[in-house]
Amino acid sequence: MNEFYMYLRLGLEHILDINGYDHILFVLALCAIYVAGDWKKVLVLVTAFTVGHSLTLALATFQVIKLDTELVEMLIPVTIFITAVSNIFRSKSTKPASYINNNYLLALFFGLIHGMGFSNYLRALLGRGSSILKQLFAFNVGLEVGQIIIVGIFMLLSFILITVLGVRQRDWNLVVSSSIAGISLMLITQSDYWN
Numbered sequence: 001m002n003e004f005y006m007y008l009r010l011g012l013e014h015i016l017d018i019n020g021y022d023h024i025l026f027v028l029a030l031c032a033i034y035v036a037g038d039w040k041k042v043l044v045l046v047t048a049f050t051v052g053h054s055l056t057l058a059l060a061t062f063q064v065i066k067l068d069t070e071l072v073e074m075l076i077p078v079t080i081f082i083t084a085v086s087n088i089f090r091s092k093s094t095k096p097a098s099y100i101n102n103n104y105l106l107a108l109f110f111g112l113i114h115g116m117g118f119s120n121y122l123r124a125l126l127g128r129g130s131s132i133l134k135q136l137f138a139f140n141v142g143l144e145v146g147q148i149i150i151v152g153i154f155m156l157l158s159f160i161l162i163t164v165l166g167v168r169q170r171d172w173n174l175v176v177s178s179s180i181a182g183i184s185l186m187l188i189t190q191s192d193y194w195n
Helices: 003-016 018-031 036-061 069-088 097-126 133-164 169-189
Strands: none
Touching (some): 003 018, 018 036, 018 069, 018 133, 036 097, 069 097, 097 133, 133 169
16 A cells, blocks of 8 residues: 555544544534535635644654643643634624634644644654655645545535524524533543643
């Protein structure tokens, strides 16, 4: 099997793994305020997240930066919680371009934190290979493809519920964001960081 494809598949499987649902929750929290017609904005948003986590994934994998694993594992659900709660308190009138731009900045910044979470997994896979740039790139491409799959499924579900079945977008956002906020709050309180 081609090494590039192998690492791409590992990145794809890692983001789609239900055991790593914290990253899935974050991607869903990013998408909750958008409708199917906003798909370009959502792709840019998810790509901003990928850029952020790709940067710290590379730096952490090369051991340029080091953070306590338990701290990172606690900060990931914090980022999810903040994103979900900001969705809840966002009113329909708060949709100017500045709010959207703030979402991109948050996605980029929070991606930096999530990248450190991915780095332990990737470092374990890579071992001590001297040239890991190709594997790192392939892994990130796999993560991005996985995120796009998650977004596609979520946006299709949103389209069916909002456009076809007539659910109000605000209600959908509240249900999704509240659920994600509750789950992330449980993850924060159950984190090993507090022990």
